[in-house]
Amino acid sequence: MNDSQATREVFWNITQVWAMYALLVPTLVIAGFGFYRRVRVWKRGLPLDRTDRPIERIRKLITHALAQRRTTRDTSAGIFHTLIYTGFIILTLATTVVFIHQDFGLPIMRGKFYLYFQSFLVDVFGALTIVGILMAAFRRSIQRPKKLVYTDEAAMILAVIFLIAVTGFLVEGWRIAATSDPWGHWSPFGYLIARASGPLMSDETLKQSHAAVWWTHAVLVFGFIAWAPYTKMAHVAFSPFNIYTASLAPVGASLRHIDFDKAETLGVNSLAAFTWKDLADFDACTECGRCTNFCPANTVGKSLSPRDIILDLQLFMRNSERGIQNGNSALRTPHSAFNSPIIGTVEATSPDALWACTTCGACMEACPVFIEQMPKIVDMRRFLVMEEADFPDTMQEAVTSIESRGHPFRGTSLGRMDWAEGLNVQTIDQADDAEVLLWVGCGGALVERNTRVTRATAQLLEKAGVSFAVLGREEKCTGDPARRIGNEFLFQNLAKENSDKLNRHGVKKIITACPHCFNTFRNEYPQFGGNFEVYHHSQYLARLVDEGKLKPEKKSEKKVTFHDPCYLGRHNDEYDAPRQLVKIASRSNPIEMKQSREQSFCCGGGGGMSFIEEPPDKRVNGERARQILETDAERVAVGCPFCMTMLEDGINARKGERDVRVMDVAELLWESVSADVRG
Amino acid sequence: MNIVVCIKQILDPEVPARDFRIDSERREAARGSANLVTNIFCENALETALQFRERAGGRITVLSFGSESAEDSLRKALAMKADAAALVINDGHPHPDPFAVARALAAAIRKIGDFDLILVGRESGDWGAGQTGALLAEELGVPCVNFVDHIDSDSDGLRLKRQTDAGWEIFAAKPPVVVTITNDEHNVPRVPKTRDVMMSYRQTLTKWTLDDLDTDAASIRAANSYYEIVDLLIPVKETQCEFIEGDSLESRVENLARRIQEVTDAL
Numbered sequence: 001m002n003d004s005q006a007t008r009e010v011f012w013n014i015t016q017v018w019a020m021y022a023l024l025v026p027t028l029v030i031a032g033f034g035f036y037r038r039v040r041v042w043k044r045g046l047p048l049d050r051t052d053r054p055i056e057r058i059r060k061l062i063t064h065a066l067a068q069r070r071t072t073r074d075t076s077a078g079i080f081h082t083l084i085y086t087g088f089i090i091l092t093l094a095t096t097v098v099f100i101h102q103d104f105g106l107p108i109m110r111g112k113f114y115l116y117f118q119s120f121l122v123d124v125f126g127a128l129t130i131v132g133i134l135m136a137a138f139r140r141s142i143q144r145p146k147k148l149v150y151t152d153e154a155a156m157i158l159a160v161i162f163l164i165a166v167t168g169f170l171v172e173g174w175r176i177a178a179t180s181d182p183w184g185h186w187s188p189f190g191y192l193i194a195r196a197s198g199p200l201m202s203d204e205t206l207k208q209s210h211a212a213v214w215w216t217h218a219v220l221v222f223g224f225i226a227w228a229p230y231t232k233m234a235h236v237a238f239s240p241f242n243i244y245t246a247s248l249a250p251v252g253a254s255l256r257h258i259d260f261d262k263a264e265t266l267g268v269n270s271l272a273a274f275t276w277k278d279l280a281d282f283d284a285c286t287e288c289g290r291c292t293n294f295c296p297a298n299t300v301g302k303s304l305s306p307r308d309i310i311l312d313l314q315l316f317m318r319n320s321e322r323g324i325q326n327g328n329s330a331l332r333t334p335h336s337a338f339n340s341p342i343i344g345t346v347e348a349t350s351p352d353a354l355w356a357c358t359t360c361g362a363c364m365e366a367c368p369v370f371i372e373q374m375p376k377i378v379d380m381r382r383f384l385v386m387e388e389a390d391f392p393d394t395m396q397e398a399v400t401s402i403e404s405r406g407h408p409f410r411g412t413s414l415g416r417m418d419w420a421e422g423l424n425v426q427t428i429d430q431a432d433d434a435e436v437l438l439w440v441g442c443g444g445a446l447v448e449r450n451t452r453v454t455r456a457t458a459q460l461l462e463k464a465g466v467s468f469a470v471l472g473r474e475e476k477c478t479g480d481p482a483r484r485i486g487n488e489f490l491f492q493n494l495a496k497e498n499s500d501k502l503n504r505h506g507v508k509k510i511i512t513a514c515p516h517c518f519n520t521f522r523n524e525y526p527q528f529g530g531n532f533e534v535y536h537h538s539q540y541l542a543r544l545v546d547e548g549k550l551k552p553e554k555k556s557e558k559k560v561t562f563h564d565p566c567y568l569g570r571h572n573d574e575y576d577a578p579r580q581l582v583k584i585a586s587r588s589n590p591i592e593m594k595q596s597r598e599q600s601f602c603c604g605g606g607g608g609m610s611f612i613e614e615p616p617d618k619r620v621n622g623e624r625a626r627q628i629l630e631t632d633a634e635r636v637a638v639g640c641p642f643c644m645t646m647l648e649d650g651i652n653a654r655k656g657e658r659d660v661r662v663m664d665v666a667e668l669l670w671e672s673v674s675a676d677v678r679g
Numbered sequence: 680m681n682i683v684v685c686i687k688q689i690l691d692p693e694v695p696a697r698d699f700r701i702d703s704e705r706r707e708a709a710r711g712s713a714n715l716v717t718n719i720f721c722e723n724a725l726e727t728a729l730q731f732r733e734r735a736g737g738r739i740t741v742l743s744f745g746s747e748s749a750e751d752s753l754r755k756a757l758a759m760k761a762d763a764a765a766l767v768i769n770d771g772h773p774h775p776d777p778f779a780v781a782r783a784l785a786a787a788i789r790k791i792g793d794f795d796l797i798l799v800g801r802e803s804g805d806w807g808a809g810q811t812g813a814l815l816a817e818e819l820g821v822p823c824v825n826f827v828d829h830i831d832s833d834s835d836g837l838r839l840k841r842q843t844d845a846g847w848e849i850f851a852a853k854p855p856v857v858v859t860i861t862n863d864e865h866n867v868p869r870v871p872k873t874r875d876v877m878m879s880y881r882q883t884l885t886k887w888t889l890d891d892l893d894t895d896a897a898s899i900r901a902a903n904s905y906y907e908i909v910d911l912l913i914p915v916k917e918t919q920c921e922f923i924e925g926d927s928l929e930s931r932v933e934n935l936a937r938r939i940q941e942v943t944d945a946l
Contacts, residue, residue: 266873386873396870404716405691415698416712473712489873 006119006183007110010102012175013210020218027222034229035237038283041317044338045276050245057244065240070368074290076143080135084161087129088236091168094122119186123172126165127189133162147289149311153231154287160224167217169193171210178206235286239369242284245277246370251361252571253523254375258382258488267382267486271317272339274376281371282314291363291373296602296620297356304356306363306373308348313376316346343380354380355392358620359484359607360566365598378607381486395485398611403490406476407442408611416473419444419451425458427472428505434469436461436540437507439521441514442477443641449648450513450641456670457513457537463673464549468511474501480516483524485608492528495520499530513537513666515567515640516606522572536568538578538639538665545584545669552584552672560668561591561633563624563647564600565640578639578665585668591631601627603650605642625650629660636662680737680832680854683791684728685784685799685815686721686756688749690714692804699913706908707774708805717752720800722868724860725756727830728798729869735832738762740791744783745769750884757879758871765791765885767892771900774806778905779898781814786894787887788819795854796837801826801861812859821855828863 011017051057063069068085072078097118101109109118137158140148148154173193176184185191197206228234247254256275258266265273291306292298298305320337343349354377363373384390385399398408417427419440428434438461444454461468479494502510510532512518521534544550560582568574575597582590595601604610604620614620625647628636636651638644648662691713700709728739740763741756743749753764767787769775775783788794797819802809816823827850829840836853842861852858860866871879889896923938925931 260877389870389872391870400870404714405693406714411693413695413697415695418697487873489876 004111006114013207023222027226030226031229042276042279045274045279048275048277056248061244065243080132083128083132087125090125115186123187123189130165147293149287164220167213170213171217174206174210232287238284242369250572252519266386268379269341269343269383270339282317284369285310290366294362294366300618300620300623302356302618304353312346312348357607358602358609360602361570365570385486395608395611399487402477402482408481409446412446414446416445419454426469428469431469435467436509436511438468438470439510439512441517453513453664456666464544478517478520480520481608495528499525499528509533511535511537511540515565519567519571538581542577542580550673556586558634560586560635560637561631562637565643566602566606581665581669582637585672591633593627603643603646605646610642621646621650625654637665639665680795681793682728682737682739682796683788683794684725684741686743686752687718687803688715688745688752689718689805691716701911706911718800718803723862723866724798724800726866726868727860731830754879757882758876767887772902775902776905777808777810777814779902780811781818783899784815785818786892797857799859801859816857823857824850825859826861827858828861
């Protein structure tokens, strides 16, 4: 028989096909209602524009929804998910082909296309889907990684799609057997079933079984479609939607602006105070647990779990629609439930958990569907700080110190210019024609260890002949810790004051050794009229070396590892400049830790956490120090004053007799370009 | 119960030691880069008043005698939820002596009206004279209890918990009374809610000059009736290290004792 005639009869052996079409109607209605119900809730959130820059959004959709770049980062989950996901797509395409062929009367399901695609490819991908499902089931029932959520729903979903796939093969196999399909072998797995069943079943049994399983398959598929939007399978639609509407800004620019003239409540303590996108985020969660798995606070045993924040609020949101709160059936109106407090009323949002976040952004980087966990945590902190004035004492001290003294380091014995003693550093008043401003930062000026980094940076700039000046006593905190702790009001006042001051001095370019200041200038000050060309010192110094203005003379023999500062790396996508400096200053390439670059592990100092005394057995810097000491590095290069103090503490507590020192990249470079090693 | 809390704005006492300078011409601390803050004991007094109001009710007025900038301290007090604020602008001597301050405050308090309880900090972090409270009580002709860290009320009047070297004393007092407040773990000033900080800028704040008050404004402006600052200097700390030698323990102890004797005699 000629291959060009190859096809099959669509409803072979099936009578009352109308029943299937009839079933389609309630299926689509129920499924549609499931989606509608979710979207209806989102519409109660505050407005936010997430439809701008469509080209970039489509690109993101292709990379992360279609090609699933983030999903496949986790090898085991990546493999099984790819198998099931591609299986679903291929099988859905196959069904669409049948639909076009049968219901549109376009006979496309024939010939080579029928054989290569509709028979062979679909059959293989169906089998791979089953492999994927079995892998997922193995992971869920035998491996049981801690990051997953173990629900009956998840198990049911696997069981149902497994049955759908298996019944599909049975229908195919028994049809091939009963019709002696001449092209049957093009569907290898169906053909196997046909060959195996043939000798065991009579034609009549085959036909009866085929019809029964066909209907079972149809009912399962329709049932699954109707049920899916009510389960985490809704991610099939919500994930691409969430990726399309994700923030296009860098992580460092993800905190929401508050308009104090208009805001009814400051910060968030109810679902009603979230934007629609925040609410959509709750529904988009696929329960993969990667956010919590990568959360440094969670890793060291603190109660913070970004996954649980999202899932608990998802449950809270769903219950609120039914007027249920806190899992009890004390009925309220959906409106009052939607407006009722969320902080501490679901387990994951306890103040303890909220005050453990370092705002490192590892959760956001890990999330395959681009949920923004960290900004929600900061939103809730804002409520605690600004509406309740209820936050940890030592953070209060830092904030009060910023308020009254312009820096968070209460009790420092240093002044703003002490670091420059003996150097020829000019303030902007003395050198108003300076080309760049060296923003020293509170850490760089007021924390003893970091003053040496500031010295090294200033000396390098001087050596390279850069015309620079500092603000000196006029310098004040950029407001980063205040903002991350949740005092947006203080932050905005500082942002306006500093922007005005810098504009008044005619500052165009800023260099800073603090990634927090860097991020604030780069991503947050433009809203307050502060538009500057901002460089992290590693970027500027690397450029000076490239341009030949700094000439490294000797290379260190020490083995160096580089610890990515969250606010330089994940928040602003700069991973290479500091590594380049390490390479310049040492004989070998930097040693990479297991968690580096995008997946770097926080030092524990961001988000105002440097101002909190952590319990000795739950210190983020201790864990990072452990990871560092796992390598055989002798020098830990850093590029942030907070990392410097956190990692020095962590390393010194653990290193024992080993010679391991924490050094800023500028110090390494200064050692390399200067004859005087000590600077 | 009408409560008046007197507060003073001072130069930040936490300015790093090496940034601290003296303006010997003016015989005062140089402002330098230091900020102006509310004196901590005054904040303890306000916190004590706020907690007392939570238990017993009442109305709190914060009062300051100082420069225009003292408005910041009063606004902060309003943010902490004081009910009203009044500033007597000092256009006279920049560092009035405690007697002048007490007379200005007393005149302002009489202008505010009926009062039951006047709270002041036990001393200020700049000059540290620690006399304003007692002098104010004299001016107003009411009793004064010092070094109190907690105030309660019962049917007989007030119960004041006073810190002493030996422990605490509980005083029963009938208002009106002036109380100076010292710090304690329970009266650490609260952090105001941001919403209240924002609101504090919209609240009215009464401003008076000395001429608005029923007092001898000229002598308060002169502020030299009581004491005069003749000179001001930063104490120079000198340390000398000396090892006491000796052949045996006994002789070293003996030498040490003799050396101590010599040094103390020389002082």
